[in-house]
Amino acid sequence: MRSDNHSSMSEFLLLGLPIRPEQQGVFFALFLGMYLTTVLGNLLIILLIRLDSRLHTPMYFFLSHLAFSDVAFSSVTVPKMLMSMQTQDQSIPYAGCITQMYFFIFFTDLDNFLLTAMAYDRYVAICHPLHYTTILREELCALLVAVSWILSWASALSHTLLLAQLSFCADNTISHFFCDLAALLKLSCSDTSLNELVIFTVGVAVITLPLICILVSYGCIGATILKVPSAKGICKALSTCGSHLSVVSLYYGTIIGLYFFPSSSASCDKGTIASVMYTVVTPLLNPFIYCLRNRDMKRALEKLLHKAMISSQ
Numbered sequence: 001m002r003s004d005n006h007s008s009m010s011e012f013l014l015l016g017l018p019i020r021p022e023q024q025g026v027f028f029a030l031f032l033g034m035y036l037t038t039v040l041g042n043l044l045i046i047l048l049i050r051l052d053s054r055l056h057t058p059m060y061f062f063l064s065h066l067a068f069s070d071v072a073f074s075s076v077t078v079p080k081m082l083m084s085m086q087t088q089d090q091s092i093p094y095a096g097c098i099t100q101m102y103f104f105i106f107f108t109d110l111d112n113f114l115l116t117a118m119a120y121d122r123y124v125a126i127c128h129p130l131h132y133t134t135i136l137r138e139e140l141c142a143l144l145v146a147v148s149w150i151l152s153w154a155s156a157l158s159h160t161l162l163l164a165q166l167s168f169c170a171d172n173t174i175s176h177f178f179c180d181l182a183a184l185l186k187l188s189c190s191d192t193s194l195n196e197l198v199i200f201t202v203g204v205a206v207i208t209l210p211l212i213c214i215l216v217s218y219g220c221i222g223a224t225i226l227k228v229p230s231a232k233g234i235c236k237a238l239s240t241c242g243s244h245l246s247v248v249s250l251y252y253g254t255i256i257g258l259y260f261f262p263s264s265s266a267s268c269d270k271g272t273i274a275s276v277m278y279t280v281v282t283p284l285l286n287p288f289i290y291c292l293r294n295r296d297m298k299r300a301l302e303k304l305l306h307k308a309m310i311s312s313q
Helices: 021-053 056-085 093-128 129-135 136-164 181-187 195-224 231-260 268-293 295-312
Strands: 012-014 091-093
Touching: 012 056, 012 093, 021 093, 021 136, 021 268, 021 295, 056 093, 056 136, 091 093, 093 129, 093 136, 093 181, 093 195, 093 231, 136 181, 136 195, 181 195, 195 231, 231 268, 268 295
Parallel strands: none
Antiparallel strands: 012 091
16 A cells, blocks of 8 residues: 555655755855764764763763764765755655655654753752762663663654655655655645644654753752852852753754744745754754863863874874
């Protein structure tokens, strides 16, 4: 039945970013540089955490998984976008489009859950510092990451299986630079009410609930910080969660701005450009935020560079 559903739709056409032809070369170089920086920056974070024993803590364990997720998240959409810009081939096979949509949802949800786990880590570190090592044991950290992966897999799979049951109309043009679920549903000739219900239900579970947990964690952190009598203690407490708070604000800020405050229907290009923020820019900025704002990461980087200089002499 599935093959009958999309037998007339062997491929889709991605319109890409609203860029004029004469600007293609400049934007190709820009996005290529951003993508390479994202991959190298996040891989550097993983390398530093693995090599420096001082970073073998729950916070950096979660961060290493977040860095890997960001590399994969960018790799789902950006290489195809760059290839289309270079070759002017906007087509993507049906199977490739569904696969891209699956992994896009998977790593989006994984980022949500990992950021929530990191918020819990910061909550325990600030509100229960004396019990930090007993609460956040290695087994619990591994369990939180495993549950994050499993829930993300289940969420992405549910959307993909439901989409595979739909029939598509003659129009195969997607007004986006990747196979977005909402854009695909607009092309379907079938009843998409069940898909929309699952999007709402799962969206609450994987976006709204994690965001609420993060806000509650920082509410408790804020209440604890206000009880600290010294300014030095307050600054120390803020420095331990400043990087994570910056990433959370950037990540959820762009998602809320895109999905909860959509632009007018006449300005579809604005939605596409806004999508670039959390698919390209956010994974790019995460390594800079954690390396520049985090004292331990800077020390680990300096140690690695010092070793490299000594070995090269």
